[in-house]
Amino acid sequence: MIKKFTSFLVVLGLVVLIVTIFLSVASQKQMIVIKEGNINRVALKMVINKYQDSDCGMLIDNMDYISQVVSPSGKTWFFHDHGGFVKWLEDKEFKNEAVIWVMSKDTKKWIDARTAFYSLVDKTPMGYGFGAYEKQVPTHVDFDTMRLRMLRGETLNNPHIRKQLLGH
Secondary structure (H helix, E strand, C coil): HHHHHHHHHHHHHHHHHHHHHHHHHHHHHHHHHHHHHHHCCCCCCCCCCEECCCCCCCECCCCCCCCEEEEECCCCECCCCHHHHHHHHCCCCCCCEEEEEECCCCCEEEEEEEHHHCCCCCCCCCCCCCCCCCCCCCCCCHHHHHHHHHHHCCCCCCCHHHHHHHCC
C-alpha cells in the first residue's frame, strides 16, 4: 500500500512540475491561445513561436499546416495541424457557423477550409496527413471527406490507413 501511495505521489509531483514549467514558459513568451475581437472573421497574421495550438497545446513553430477557427462572436483559435481543428470543433455549438481558415500549401495564402482540397499523405505536425490546397488534384479530397476521415480515425496515424495510402 505504501509503495502504491509513493508511486502516486511521484507521478503527481512530476505532473505538477511539467504543468508549472509549461505555464512558466507560456507566460514568459506571452503565448496567444485565443484572440478576441475578430468581428470581421478574417484570417489573422500569425508569427512562428507566438501561438499555441488550441487542440493539443503545443507551440506553433511551423506555418505549413496552420489553421484558424473564428466563432460568430469573433473569437479566433489557432491550430498547427488541420486534423486538430476538426477534432476540436466537433463538439462546439457554433461548428456550422464557424469560419475556418487554412494555409494553402500550393498558393501559400489563407483560404476557406470548406472550399479547400486536402491531401491525405502530407507529413503534418500531428501526423494526421491532411495538407490543404487551393487547387484540386485527383488524389485530393474535399472538406467533408477530410473531416469524416479525421473523425473516423482514418489518418496516417492509423497503421492500416498508412499502409493503404503509402504502402508501408
